[in-house]
Amino acid sequence: MDLSIPLIAAITATFFVAGIVKGVTGMGLPTVAMGVLGALLSPLAAAALLLAPSFVTNVWQLVAGPSLRPIARRLWPMMAAIVVGTLAGSALLTSGDTALTTAMLGAALMLYAAYTLLARPFRVPARLEPWLSPLIGGATGAVAGGTGVFVIPAVPYLQSLGLEKDDLVQALGLSFTVSTVALGLALVWRGALPLGDLALSGLAILPALAGMAAGQAVRSRISPAAFRRGFLICLLLLGLEMAARPFL
Template structure:
């Protein structure tokens, strides 16, 4: 990864701070915001490399903050295993694809997720569907993660449909995101696109991300999380649409 200029380094730091604020307020969104904003300035591959350490640390923090780690592993392991396999396969698209196309794919993913979150009604899936639907969702999530660096589609709507209480849902999301982060790093490394020396700039990005999370927790006490989330999703739709259309307009 080439050494960034001072101005680019400041933009990256600001991006991870804002992404941390979003995660601090809503409990999720750091990878989504970081990939969306950085993908508008850098190639999605470079953005994904920067994302690894902040995403891993903040998601592990979220994962172990909840009460039921082992029961979640037993329930969700088929989906998690499929995430790993799908990410491994999809990483070839991010590492070997046309940057214009991967940027458009990233924009489409962001826009679709944000529109779904804005307008869709919550789903409720019966438990009998989990044995076969979980692996399918995991494989699809892995492919999207490998191709774009975004972990949310379709894992987040699926996990929200399983009837978890609030604390278990937050922990289940943290588990899914942690597995996705590790799988993404492994997939990039397998294709020669992630090396140990990439950990240094990614680790530096952790500092503003953690500061942003702390600030977001303060904001959460003063601003309605529902209102904040709505405007965040609207901004994500606009950003995703711009990235999707950029190859056609450029």
């Protein structure tokens, strides 16, 4: 990346805003970071920048819950498949075809925002979970490896398992943490993670944590549901612009 003061300011502001979204809604930092930075940089560069802030904030979410061991035992097939899928899918992200990866990133953002806004909750029967979890994990890893977005289809699937609220938050933290680590390993494996990008990613932890603290402070003063709806509409429009960019 050709760093400049305006670009550094944009990166700092992006992670601060992404932290606010996570502080208010409990999720969304990697998605916001990929959406905004993917519009300014290549998706590969954006993915490299989100590694450290995503890891730190999601580990925080992961260890804060009460049921890590039973959740990990229940979801380990999904987590293992996420790693495999991410390693395979990273071939797209590191291919150098910026137009294609930007369009794919936009499509992933649109799909997530539209599904979350419009779809009705559903429940996965327990008998289907043993074979469905690896399939969902593999698909999530392929999308994460190709676009840097960790949420499709992992988030709708985890929400369908009937977990208690605290357990769901912890399960999401586990999924996002594993996805972040897998993406980092995939970029290193493919020689696509310069040390300079990794150092800048480490510096982005500070605005992300500051944003999370700000989001948690204002959470009781605003409607999280209304805030989340506005965030998803913005994400949908951003994804539409990115997906359409190669055709403009």
